[in-house]
Amino acid sequence: MSDTHAQTVAYVRDTMTEQREPPLSQTGAYKWILGNMLSTPLNVILTIGSLWVIWSVLSHVLPWAVLGIWNADSLSACRAIRTEIYGADASVACWAVISERWPQLLFGFYPPEGYWRPVLAFALFIAAIAPILFASLPRKMLWLTVASPFVMFWLIWGGTVWAPICIALGFVIGWAAIRVAGPRIGALGSILLAILVPVLYWVVIAGPLASGLSAILPIGLDQVASRDMGGFMLALIIGIAGIVLSLPLGIVLALGRQSDLFLINKVSVIFIEVIRGVPLIVWLFTASLLLNYFLPPGTNFDLMLRVIIMVTLFSSAYIAEVVRGGLAALPKGQYEAGAALGLDYWKSMRLVVLPQALKISIPGIVNTFIGLFKDTTLVVFIGLLDPIGLSNAIRASTEWNGIYWELFVFIGLCFFIFCFSMGRYSLFLEKKLRREHR
Amino acid sequence: MTTMTDPPGQGFRLSQLIYDTRYRSLTIQVVAMILLMLLVSWLVANTVTNLHALGKDFDFGFLTQPSGYDINQRLIAYDSQSTHGRAAVVGILNTLLVAVLGCALATVLGVVAGVLRLSNNWLVSRLMAVYVEGFRNVPLLLWIVLIFALMSESTPAPSAFRGDTPSASMLLDGVAVTNRGIYIPAIHFGAPFFDNGLYNWLIVLIAFAASVFAVKRLSRWAAVKQEATGDRPTTWYLTLGILVLPVAILFALMGAFLDLPSLQGFNFQGGIHLRGSLIALWLALSLYTGAFIAEIVRGGILAVSKGQSEAAFALGLRPGTTMKLVVLPQALRVIIPPLISQFLNLTKNSSLAIAVGYMDARSTLGGITINQTGRELEGMLLLGLFYLVLSLVISGAMNVYNTSVKLKER
Structure with a gap:
């Protein structure tokens, strides 16, 4: 404002007025409730309906869960305590079944003195997966990741330490073959060599080598058979093995389905469609009933291994479809740019x-993984003791005959925690990898 | 992946099967084909051997034999003597x-x-x-x-x-x-000539489908009228009538009653x-x-x-x-x-x-x-x-x- 103007006006306020509080109806909980819950008649009805639903669920479940009894050794003892404290017609949970049987729910019939082994293997798994999940961790940890499958296998199944070492040696030999022979005989030859030599090694040398070494230096853990494993340990073993193995297989299948090569393309399409068209339960029965027909007479291998193979094949077909969606969503210019730079097929893909x-298919891939983890419960139908199978076994015992909800709630909560955190991680990854501005 | 390659100076060499992009895809496919055939024939041979060892054959004749078990929920007639x-x-x-x-x-x-x-x-x-x-x-x-x-x-x-x-x-x-x-x-039909439940429901279904078709015609007529005059005639009571009345009349004719x-x-x-x-x-x-x-x-x-x-x-x-x-x-x-x-x-x-x-x-x-x-x-x-x-x-x-x-x- 100019000075002349200031002189013409009798009074000019030179400070701002105090900011006043907004009116009560425009602020705080009142406005929020009015705006979010009671804005229209329909909204009022919805709010009342939701409140009724929440009340009717919580008023039943909350006292039942909170007043639950944790110290008892059978359902009848539990009921006796309940009658003593709350009266005969009170309905309270008997969490004692969880506190008494939780080692079984976690480990199945794994020998109790060996519980530290799966726990250690799980801790190792967390340490091994961490550098893959979070790029901020030191890259040196990836060596742990490479070694962990063998160590985990040894920890869980036990036996001599030399067997996993000799198997791991095969991969080292293959890697060495690429490194040494690569510069001399070209990429194709060295890849063939890197497949052939380790296979020969595994078939011919690895077995005798392992038994020879264990005869000289017998280091090992007690062996545990697959049929003794159960509970969440079983679900985690099948789930993690399936997840780790199905991702590369799924990517290869997706590339096969996109391929120009007629035969490769058709084989991939038929494989994916046949696997996806039939429910997992039918495949699991195939694994347990029919696999012996397709293999040479006399072969018989672990039921758990068969299940892992089937689950892997099953989810790899789903992952292939998800990745195919991601491949199709890329603009064609990206493929052409790769070719224009002179990259060969594998390099431009990689x-x-x-x-x-x-990156585009992360949500779909994680959803498939969550589905796979939930589907590990289906192994109960071919005689493996997953958490639901164990809940049946616990109910069949005389002490806990007739207990339902406590076990279901516990199992459901455990699955929820695993699956929900997987879903949250996928959201985190999506956000981290997002490059375009929003 | 198409790559322009110079025409080869001399005749066809065997190494072109691997290094020449024009032939390489063919080589890969032939190798894949051979591997696939080997795998399939291995599986089939195993299956034949195993079936033979068990004294079984591959035969769908069992589908025509009596089943001998009961099914507690059935939508069509079935008993343990059925196949x-x-x-x-x-x-x-x-x-x-x-x-x-x-x-x-x-x-x-x-x-x-x-x-x-x-x-x-x-x-x-x-x-x-x-x-x-x-x-x-x-x-x-x-x-x-x-x-x-x-x-x-x-x-x-x-x-x-x-x-x-x-x-x-x-x-x-x-x-x-x-x-x-x-x-x-359950809804049953009591009138004479209407004793077969399945056909009765089929008749009702056909009548209902006809009503739906008529409703579609009605709404198209209303749309034409709206295009011509700008006013859409009120049709909701007609729609309701067309949907409900025929089925209701049919139910009454067939003597429907609640069981x-x-x-x-x-x-x-x-x-x-x-x-x-x-x-x-x-x-x-x-x-x-x-x-x-x-x-x-x-x-x-x-x-x-x-x-x-x-x-x-x-x-x-x-x-x-x-x-x-x-x-x-x-x-x-x-x-x-x-x-x-x-x-x-x-x-x-x-x-x-x-x-x-x-x-x-x-x-x-x-x-x-x-x-x-x-x-x-x-x-x-x-x-x-x-x-x-x-x-x-x-x-x-x-x-x-x-x-x-x-x-x-x-």
Whole structure:
């Protein structure tokens, strides 16, 4: 404002007025409730309906769960305590079944003195997966990741330490073959060599080598058979093995389905469609009933291994479809740019196409993993003791005959925690990898 | 991958099979073909050897032999003297029954939950989020056994309905919820010439289809009138009449009456008996799939950009018309394909019927029949084929739909 103007006006306020509080109806909980819950008649009805639902669920479940009894050794003892404290017609949970049987729910019939082994293997798994999940961790930890499958296998199944070492040696030999022979005989030859030599090694040398070494230096843990494993340990073993193995297989299948090569394309399409068209339960029965028909007479291998193979094949078909969606969503210019840079097929896939395509398909891939983890419960039908199978076994015992809800709630909560955190991680990853501005 | 290569100076060399991109794809395919043939022939040879060693052959003759077992829920006539083939058909129909019921209920639940999750009402949207996350992150099998346990443990026995002061009572005098299942009223036809239930329902269905067709004609007539004059004639009472009256008249002509379930002896008689296994499977499948459908519906509605509805409002359309003519057609294009794949998942998940003893295709053809005849190979093959054909038919239909609603771009 100019000075002249100031002189013409009798009074000019030179400080701001105090900011006043907004009126009560425009602020705080009152406005929020009015705006979010009671804005229209329909909204009022919805709010009342939801309140009724919440009340009717919580008024039943909350006292039942909170007043639950934790110290008892059978259902009848539990009921006796309940009658003593709350009266005969009170309905309270008997969490004692969880506190008494939780080792069984976690480990199945794994020998109790060996519980530290799966726990250690799980801790190792967390340590091994961490550098993959979070890029901020030191890259040196990836060596742990590479070694962990063998160590975990040894910890859980036990036996001589030399067997996993000799198997791991095969991969080292293959890697060495690429490194040493690569520069001399070209990429294709060295890859063939890196497949052939380790296979020969595993078939011919690895077995005698392992038994020879264990005869000289017998280091090992007590062996535990697969049929003794159960509960969440079983679900985690099948789930994690399936997840780790099905991702690469799914990516290969997706590339096969996109391939120009007629035969490769058709084989991939038929494989994916046949696997996806039939429920997992039918495949699991196939694994337990029919696999012996397709293998040479006399072969018989672990039921758990068969289940892992079937679950892997099953979810790899789903992952293939998810990744195919990601590949199809990439603009064609990306493929052409890869070719224009003179990259060959594998290099352009590895460096240009797949990183982008996989980024697009993260939500779908994680959803498939969550589905796979939930589907591990289906193994109960072919005689493996997953958590639900164990809940049946616990109910069949004389002490806990007739207990339902406590076990279901516990199992459901455990699955919920695993699956929900997987889903949250996928959201985190999506946010982290998002490059375009929003 | 097309690469221009210089024409070779000299004749064909063997190394070109690997290093020349024109021939390499051929080499790879031939090698893959040989490997595939080897694998298949190895599997077939193993199977033949194993079957021979077990003294079995590969024969579907068992389908025409009497089955010798009973099925507690059957939509077509069946007894233990019927063939294994008929048992398989009964099982397949049971699978389809629970699949159709499940798809219908899951769609309703999913659409309601998906729309409510977008509601401004904080309480409702949180409640729906709890429903969706709770059901999506817990195995379906657990829900099935949980609801089955609820059905069998927390509901009164039929005897609780007896006596002068029964501890349980029927809902509306027609529906009894017991631990043996739910009894609901049935509609029977009493007039002469109408004694075959199936054909009667077929007649009703045809009449209803004709009514729907007439309603469509009516609304087209109304649209033409609106185009010509600008006023849309009021047709809702006509629509209601066309939909209700013919079926009602038909029911009266055929002598329809309600058959209410009533307690006789130890159990309820009359009405329709929905077994606990069917209810548990149906509810669990619907609630579980409904949670997935809710997310699909939410995503579909969010995918229609706000500018679309604003443009419609700018043109002067009312909210209802905007929804019907602008938002919904675009949202449906996003919603329908994953929705149908959820229907497929539901159908395949219905094979979890094994957990509650519901007699679906897997329990008859892939269960008892295999156990009784020892024909695992044939039984599992037929079962797999059934699911595969079902999937391919549904996904084929979906592809046709997709091409018909695809955005027509340049």
